[in-house]
Amino acid sequence: MMDDHIFYDCATAPSPRRARIFIAEKGLEVPTIQIDLRSGEQLGEAFRAVNPRCTVPALKLPDGTVLGDNASIARYLEEIRPKPALMGITPVEKARIAEWNAIAEFDGLLAMAETVRNSLKGMKGRALTGPKNYDQIPALAERGRARVAHFFETADRRLNEAPYLGGDHYSIADITAFVVVEFAAWVKLSPDESQSALIEWHQALAARPSAKV
Numbered sequence: 001m002m003d004d005h006i007f008y009d010c011a012t013a014p015s016p017r018r019a020r021i022f023i024a025e026k027g028l029e030v031p032t033i034q035i036d037l038r039s040g041e042q043l044g045e046a047f048r049a050v051n052p053r054c055t056v057p058a059l060k061l062p063d064g065t066v067l068g069d070n071a072s073i074a075r076y077l078e079e080i081r082p083k084p085a086l087m088g089i090t091p092v093e094k095a096r097i098a099e100w101n102a103i104a105e106f107d108g109l110l111a112m113a114e115t116v117r118n119s120l121k122g123m124k125g126r127a128l129t130g131p132k133n134y135d136q137i138p139a140l141a142e143r144g145r146a147r148v149a150h151f152f153e154t155a156d157r158r159l160n161e162a163p164y165l166g167g168d169h170y171s172i173a174d175i176t177a178f179v180v181v182e183f184a185a186w187v188k189l190s191p192d193e194s195q196s197a198l199i200e201w202h203q204a205l206a207a208r209p210s211a212k213v
């Protein structure tokens, strides 16, 4: 239990879910405050004082320091709780996991966010996160769908050569890609039935206790 930390979450949103799964895989529990993204709580003065980028997840440390991104939260937790390693052990493993986490983030998660944020009615005027408002561009939603499909192909090919995206061990790269596959259902996208390596990997990850958080 990390009683002296505070985790800022939104139970329904994909990005904080990445951090929640990471925390669960580390066997940690952190007191949590829910931020209601639907009502715009992230843009209000109180949360802006916590994270001026107006996004969740964020993690407040005992000295008041706030980590305002999945990247910093994961890095910090890996340092203070090295086991089980979720970001690799050997130099090459660490590098390969960082590479696949970046692929899952840029080609998967951001493509998905592009699709969702540029098409859902509830996101009108909020096509990007953060304190500034941006209009939706429908063409980006279409392009995003194509990019997500391409990411599924890339991930399936990789999972035909290794059990996990980063190699032999479950890692942060799997967490990011798992959230992409789950998030895809929001816009009725899913791996093709021919992508059996990706589908089996997803089923195995969905059976882990951390998938329930």
Ligand SMILES: N[C@@H](CCC(=O)N[C@@H](CS)C(=O)NCC(=O)O)C(=O)O
Residues within 6 Å of the ligand: 013, 014, 015, 016, 037, 042, 054, 055, 056, 057, 068, 069, 070, 071, 126, 128, 129, 130
């Ligand atoms: N790079 C950030 C992205 C975080 C992000 O996009 N969070 C979304 C929820 S999934 C958010 O806070 N949205 C606020 C909004 O839509 O205004 C991270 O992974 O930490």
